[in-house]
Amino acid sequence: MKLLIAIIQPDKLDEVHEALVAAGITRITASRASGQGRAQEMELYRGTEITASRMPKVRLEIALNDDFVQPCIDAIVRAARHGDGERGDGKIFVIPLERTVRISTGEVGSEAI
Amino acid sequence: MKLLIAIIQPDKLDEVHEALVAAGITRITASRASGQGRAQEMELYRGTEITASRMPKVRLEIALNDDFVQPCIDAIVRAARHGDGERGDGKIFVIPLERTVRISTGEVGSEAI
Amino acid sequence: MKLLIAIIQPDKLDEVHEALVAAGITRITASRASGQGRAQEMELYRGTEITASRMPKVRLEIALNDDFVQPCIDAIVRAARHGDGERGDGKIFVIPLERTVRISTGEVGSEAI
Amino acid sequence: MRLSLPAALAVLSPSLALAGDVMALPEDTGATAWMLASTALVLLMVPGLAMFYGGLVRTKNVLGTMMHSFAAMAIIGVLWPIIGYAMAFGPSVGGVVGWDADKVLLSGIDTTWIPILDETRRIPEYVFTMFQGKFAIITPALIAGAVAERVRFGGYAVFIALWSLLVYNPLAHIVWGGGFLTGEAIDLAGGTVIHISAGVAGLVAALYLGARHGYPRTAMHPNNLVMTLTGAGLLWVGWFGFNAGSQVSSGLATAQALTMTQIAASAGALTWMALEGLLHRKVSSLGMVSGILAGLVAITPAAGAVMPLGALALGGLASFVCYGAIAMKNALGYDDTLDVFGIHGAAGIFGAIGLTFVLRDTPEHGLWTQLWFQVKGVLVAGGLSAVATLVLLVLVDKTIGLRLPPREELAGMDHALHGEHGYGLTNVN
Amino acid sequence: MRLSLPAALAVLSPSLALAGDVMALPEDTGATAWMLASTALVLLMVPGLAMFYGGLVRTKNVLGTMMHSFAAMAIIGVLWPIIGYAMAFGPSVGGVVGWDADKVLLSGIDTTWIPILDETRRIPEYVFTMFQGKFAIITPALIAGAVAERVRFGGYAVFIALWSLLVYNPLAHIVWGGGFLTGEAIDLAGGTVIHISAGVAGLVAALYLGARHGYPRTAMHPNNLVMTLTGAGLLWVGWFGFNAGSQVSSGLATAQALTMTQIAASAGALTWMALEGLLHRKVSSLGMVSGILAGLVAITPAAGAVMPLGALALGGLASFVCYGAIAMKNALGYDDTLDVFGIHGAAGIFGAIGLTFVLRDTPEHGLWTQLWFQVKGVLVAGGLSAVATLVLLVLVDKTIGLRLPPREELAGMDHALHGEHGYGLTNVN
Amino acid sequence: MRLSLPAALAVLSPSLALAGDVMALPEDTGATAWMLASTALVLLMVPGLAMFYGGLVRTKNVLGTMMHSFAAMAIIGVLWPIIGYAMAFGPSVGGVVGWDADKVLLSGIDTTWIPILDETRRIPEYVFTMFQGKFAIITPALIAGAVAERVRFGGYAVFIALWSLLVYNPLAHIVWGGGFLTGEAIDLAGGTVIHISAGVAGLVAALYLGARHGYPRTAMHPNNLVMTLTGAGLLWVGWFGFNAGSQVSSGLATAQALTMTQIAASAGALTWMALEGLLHRKVSSLGMVSGILAGLVAITPAAGAVMPLGALALGGLASFVCYGAIAMKNALGYDDTLDVFGIHGAAGIFGAIGLTFVLRDTPEHGLWTQLWFQVKGVLVAGGLSAVATLVLLVLVDKTIGLRLPPREELAGMDHALHGEHGYGLTNVN
Numbered sequence A, B, C: 001m002k003l004l005i006a007i008i009q010p011d012k013l014d015e016v017h018e019a020l021v022a023a024g025i026t027r028i029t030a031s032r033a034s035g036q037g038r039a040q041e042m043e044l045y046r047g048t049e050i051t052a053s054r055m056p057k058v059r060l061e062i063a064l065n066d067d068f069v070q071p072c073i074d075a076i077v078r079a080a081r082h083g084d085g086e087r088g089d090g091k092i093f094v095i096p097l098e099r100t101v102r103i104s105t106g107e108v109g110s111e112a113i
Numbered sequence D, E, F: 001m002r003l004s005l006p007a008a009l010a011v012l013s014p015s016l017a018l019a020g021d022v023m024a025l026p027e028d029t030g031a032t033a034w035m036l037a038s039t040a041l042v043l044l045m046v047p048g049l050a051m052f053y054g055g056l057v058r059t060k061n062v063l064g065t066m067m068h069s070f071a072a073m074a075i076i077g078v079l080w081p082i083i084g085y086a087m088a089f090g091p092s093v094g095g096v097v098g099w100d101a102d103k104v105l106l107s108g109i110d111t112t113w114i115p116i117l118d119e120t121r122r123i124p125e126y127v128f129t130m131f132q133g134k135f136a137i138i139t140p141a142l143i144a145g146a147v148a149e150r151v152r153f154g155g156y157a158v159f160i161a162l163w164s165l166l167v168y169n170p171l172a173h174i175v176w177g178g179g180f181l182t183g184e185a186i187d188l189a190g191g192t193v194i195h196i197s198a199g200v201a202g203l204v205a206a207l208y209l210g211a212r213h214g215y216p217r218t219a220m221h222p223n224n225l226v227m228t229l230t231g232a233g234l235l236w237v238g239w240f241g242f243n244a245g246s247q248v249s250s251g252l253a254t255a256q257a258l259t260m261t262q263i264a265a266s267a268g269a270l271t272w273m274a275l276e277g278l279l280h281r282k283v284s285s286l287g288m289v290s291g292i293l294a295g296l297v298a299i300t301p302a303a304g305a306v307m308p309l310g311a312l313a314l315g316g317l318a319s320f321v322c323y324g325a326i327a328m329k330n331a332l333g334y335d336d337t338l339d340v341f342g343i344h345g346a347a348g349i350f351g352a353i354g355l356t357f358v359l360r361d362t363p364e365h366g367l368w369t370q371l372w373f374q375v376k377g378v379l380v381a382g383g384l385s386a387v388a389t390l391v392l393l394v395l396v397d398k399t400i401g402l403r404l405p406p407r408e409e410l411a412g413m414d415h416a417l418h419g420e421h422g423y424g425l426t427n428v429n
């Protein structure tokens, strides 16, 4: 089992979500984050353009059985890109997941994902 | 050492917190998240019931020495359940934790937990 | 590759950020969290001092190639301390990172960090 | 009730209100004070509306949506003194629009006075002009709710400017300013001129622009119901100026209008709460404020002409009507984002027609004639608005563009159009 | 000061205010304008209170708490014209409650006038009715703060409806409307009728319902102090209408009331700030606005009867009193969620009694008699409210239920009772 | 226009307004009503300003920044009745400050009246006193924006108290209260006294305190533009009271002032929107509200003296001026946090001087003399404010300290100074 963390642009959340559902992945946890990467974003402040130092991002956390990891990455990469891929489109991190417990039933392991 | 991530219902935060303290686990980090799982939640919007696509959740992050992992899981499972367990009660994920550093003292390893 | 999670005091965010940049680490993801640790914080409520049960914290997530782990920890520890280190200054957790994907280009592995 | 329209008539008809005649009346500093206060109260509805609407959209569109209200204040705020007042309250040209070169840029009214409702005293014309100007601002701002979350800012700005010139000003003239319906339909404070015209325009615009991406599949949650509630509170407060100010006086008629406004708003809220409580076992805050608005809209044409029982009835039933209208929208599946037609259109039509049956006094021409006048008012306002709105939509859309491109719609108006985020507080900074 | 009660008396006593007598007075469009404006200002206190209270509870209860204020507006807004005004300002039945079938549904006052304070001019009765109606709305809304975060919505709604009928209307009658205390206690704008009665009711309700789950062990943080501050600002603004409008005129007495209101509010704020600064080396925003409220409440009965120095004293000392009252609550450990008793009850009692010592003019019956009148007012208001509140609490609790079940309390009112979330913005959408 | 200054003169000059003379005039309940309403409206600007400023700072400073406005209400709210009014509107001592022991604690004006603008009727002096007191509150609250995010609370409190005594009261006396500029510069509602003096003081304070840590390297994002917009809406509403109330009457002059205020604000907003649209292809909400403020500030001295075209010109050009002033600030690199000088200073100076060219009537002494009067007003206000502000800054800084220590600045004022957090809602609770 793996835990996949994806940092994406907020405007792509709906598309990514739909792509994941299409790939059979229906359970995710999302949260707000602020990212600092290569991309820069301009904002207006009283007629002056300022560069935002940290930009709003969405952080997805998805626990997966191993078979689903690659399809999941593919789905995210496809859906989260702006055009053919732009700076700031985000990153995916894959982390080993040792155990999963479903609280309601106490099930553990791959059925609990 | 393990890092335990628990996604629970917001209304159970206080109970879980108390259960953890009772189990000797006093340090946790919590944040807001939005979850998409099996559970569905109804909201009212101008007289119409709508299904929320992502529901507010609380995400707990707890770094633990190995002995504490099972008691911690047990405490959470007990306290986070609605009744005998309902859809949406949440999940626990356990991840290997290689190193821990306490910033104030520079302590590392299991004492730093 | 490692994923480093640091919980720091919100007022230290700018200093930590600057220290990281100085250490050559320019990409980070930050989010708000609430922490419960040893430290306690007093707040005023209508003339009464109350102890906050959970205090606002900033959570940093930094994916790193192995060489950067120690410099990153050092930078954070230095910059996040209040004075010579106080309760509540925070923690750093290091987790194994198996894979990294840059969404825009599809690059994987250490170049994608 | 607005039947007698003293202010407008005084301005229009030289026979009735020769400058000398008006100046012979004593100054009414009390009525002036109330009209000034009413003008401030109606202006309060602009931030009120911005909050009400702004809280209902998704986080990424909150500023853009609020700017729709504020932009109306900026754009119509400039257009109205330049030309709007001349078009609405100048001497009639064929009964459909007014014109008076002297009122252009308000140049001729810098020191003129008009009589109050009962023509016993006088107030400065400017206070009437400014009070009416606020109505001209609010009306297009209401429409914005129907196309929220998917409209270009530039296109919207041009659209409301044109709409104000081609729909609002003529309609205000027709119903209030001496046009062909003046003196027929009872419409104290703009049931037809404001709510029906805006509601219908919103419906047409929503249909023309099409639904938001993902609607109705994706649930779209209000970003800040707390703000929506607060905004509704400000709207209620401002509505006192709206309705009671429309009596152009400070006396019995004014007090009546304020009383009926208060009663209808409460009745609307209570009814909606009861409906939701019965049907869903839950009473939502959005439902409650929707009921407030329904009641307020329905009483708007009627506040001067009905008694407390009538106000209770109009306000309470308006919630039924709007509840039904919104259910119908959901069934039909079109995307009137913030239910401009469902609330303003539906309650506006209901109030305009329904008031006939609860009038304080039997109408001059009898009930059925009055009913016909009311229906005629609805048809004219709705018809004119529908046709002209469609023409303007096509015009603006084909030239500078109205619908936001998909990418910007997904990114959200705040970032894409305005280079800002509404709530820096959710970001770590 | 309200001693002379012109409006009420005019309504009550046929000898004083035969319809003809009143109609002989000239219309006062200025006083009418100010009463209309005051009515709008007092209405502004409803969203103001909703924001003030709403910001202080936990995130999960923000909408539910705000709805308590808005629901009062809906429920009492309907009850008042139907029956409340008749009960409060109808001719006295045994000195404890009024009744006038003609005032039911306001049917008999559609065109009546009443004299202003000094009986030299007249204003429409409706403006007095509506102004008073806002007081009837605010009072139960205040109580809600004491039981916030743990009360059922349905139970609350029924409770405040009954409370309004059995406590508020009689009390308003007793003190203002011709009842057995009318003309005795000085109570310009409701120190007894509003603040003491609400404060005591809040205390009783808080004790009856018991503490919130986890109180006081778990710290419960305000979800939005920013909103609480803003709400306090709106309350201050609205309070001008509250106090100065209670003079039922637009002249010297009105100006005096407004001046003292402003001074006492500032003095209250400054004192609380000084206290916290001295005791904690920190000055909190919540402390500052608590001081504002303390000052405003204390000056409410007194605003017409004291001079600036008196207002400074009442406002400043009120902060001491409330500071102490809240410290006492913390020591005793009961859970008056938003300190309804600690602020409204304590400052109300202090103001009602304290004003005796700083009166502009020596009272007609001498200082000690007046002091006794004031104490009597406090005892009657507090006693009536305590007893009747308890009866109603038991009644509602045993029938439809008042206390939220634990699971719903933990889940939060917004989700459990209203099917909503206050801040969609914190969610990812 | 304020040239004639009836209220002040009446108070000052025994010849013109012997108590008997004034009492012979009839009471003006209408003007009283409008002045009361105006006072409430100007008070609304305090929460409005708190929201406007509070939304623009970073999350950690939101409460502290809002408290700056509220603290001004508390502190000046107490000082003004005690001594401020006596200093501003007492008989002149050498043309630079007033003094009247009778006005200390307002003890001598408890029942006095003053004539309205055209001296045909009278109103209670208290309403004038309280109305003016709100101006005294707003002015130091404006300055706070320049030093936001880095000032100690205690130091700020002492500073504004002293500033009020040493700068505001004398200046109000000089320009309005009978001082050496009274009757010269046209300044209806405080272009010089309020906006220029606050703008210049802000500039001096910003330079003296130095930039915030990290400025301008680190981008500092507004925490809540939604609130800033709402605040701007309330400011607009309140400004009606500000400007139209300054006519001390309820008649033609009042209506003119309100009209010009409305037009200039709209023109300012529209111009800024157009500028940003042209230069950046984006129209920001902050730009829009900055334009509103620019227009409102510029029309403040002029609202009684120009016609609609003049108001359009002043409002529109003010946005250019402020846009430029802020660009210059960015080029120069000093840290006027919320652009107090860039908006209030720049638009204030522009309006004070620019109005000369668009006056309704040719000024009594000819255009060039008037222009010189206006320039003199700007120089005196700016000069006095600059020098005295600097002295006070040094004084306060060297004694109790003004600049926040770095650690507390980084931690944020809310936590470090006030022991609170603005938005509990972002925390999990």
Ligand SMILES: Nc1ncnc2c1ncn2[C@@H]1O[C@H](COP(=O)(O)OP(=O)(O)O)[C@@H](O)[C@H]1O
Pocket (backbone or CB within 6 Å): A007, A034, A035, A036, A037, A038, A039, A055, A057, A086, A087, A088, A089, A090, A091, C027, C028, C029, C030, C061, C062, C063, C064, C102, C103, C104, C105, C113
């Ligand atoms: N090494 C990293 N550690 C943590 N977060 C990262 C890292 N690299 C990127 N991110 C996150 O991903 C977001 C996108 O990164 P960015 O470099 O702008 O995109 P891209 O690599 O596609 O050009 C950043 O804003 C940040 O939140």
Ligand SMILES: Nc1ncnc2c1ncn2[C@@H]1O[C@H](COP(=O)(O)OP(=O)(O)O)[C@@H](O)[C@H]1O
Pocket (backbone or CB within 6 Å): A027, A028, A029, A030, A061, A062, A063, A064, A102, A103, A104, A105, A113, B007, B034, B035, B036, B037, B038, B039, B055, B057, B086, B087, B088, B089, B090, B091
């Ligand atoms: N595989 C997963 N990956 C990430 N988050 C998950 C996963 N499964 C569940 N969650 C989180 O847990 C929450 C509860 O899941 P749900 O399926 O509703 O509960 P249950 O499994 O107890 O019925 C979800 O809303 C989501 O936030």
Ligand SMILES: Nc1ncnc2c1ncn2[C@@H]1O[C@H](COP(=O)(O)OP(=O)(O)O)[C@@H](O)[C@H]1O
Pocket (backbone or CB within 6 Å): B027, B028, B029, B030, B061, B062, B063, B064, B102, B103, B104, B105, B113, C007, C034, C035, C036, C037, C038, C039, C055, C057, C086, C087, C088, C089, C090, C091
């Ligand atoms: N074992 C842990 N698991 C999760 N979070 C922790 C853990 N220990 C500390 N934290 C986080 O770090 C923050 C600082 O911890 P604290 O004990 O106050 O600091 P310190 O260890 O420096 O004295 C806590 O508020 C919490 O958010």
